[in-house]
Amino acid sequence: IDAPAPIETLPLYVKAGSIVPMGPFLEYATERPVDPLEIRIYRGDDADFVLYGDENVNYDYEKGVYATIHFHWNDTQHTLTIGQRQGTFPGMLEARTFRIVLVNQEKGKGLEITSSADKTVFYKGEQQSVQL
Numbered sequence: 001i002d003a004p005a006p007i008e009t010l011p012l013y014v015k016a017g018s019i020v021p022m023g024p025f026l027e028y029a030t031e032r033p034v035d036p037l038e039i040r041i042y043r044g045d046d047a048d049f050v051l052y053g054d055e056n057v058n059y060d061y062e063k064g065v066y067a068t069i070h071f072h073w074n075d076t077q078h079t080l081t082i083g084q085r086q087g088t089f090p091g092m093l094e095a096r097t098f099r100i101v102l103v104n105q106e107k108g109k110g111l112e113i114t115s116s117a118d119k120t121v122f123y124k125g126e127q128q129s130v131q132l
Contacts, residue, residue, distance in 0.1 A: 016044025019071050021051060022113060029056040036097035038117070039071065040108045041080065041132075047073040055089050065089045069123075078132050085125040096123045102132055
């Protein structure tokens with residue numbers, strides 16, 4: 001790959017079949033809820049990702065006080081499955097908004113949140129599949 005890399009630009013290469021969450025810029029973890037959350041999908045292969053959340057302010061995660069959500073991208077079927085939430089913690093967002101973005105040359109690049117998502121999913125902890 002021959003890619004220009006001037007001093008002000010850092011090239012970042014992402015493996016095909018990756019899921020990358022992008023949230024708003026925060027100065028500290030408890031500044032505000034990270035919602036909506038942009039889920040960027042890099043096509044070309046199947047992908048899995050686990051979204052983890054906890055209270056951010058103590059060690060209760062060591063006692064199992066946290067939640068996870070499993071994401072699976074099926075590249076052949078162009079389907080994203082968002083699994084049932086596992087676990088809970090005080091202050092957890094019961095409902096979330098996931099803005100799904102299929103990354104290409106025009107969409108899902110850079111650090112800024114993408115202006116138009118391919119799909120918006122309202123998630124309340126139950127498994128759901130999204131056709132993209």
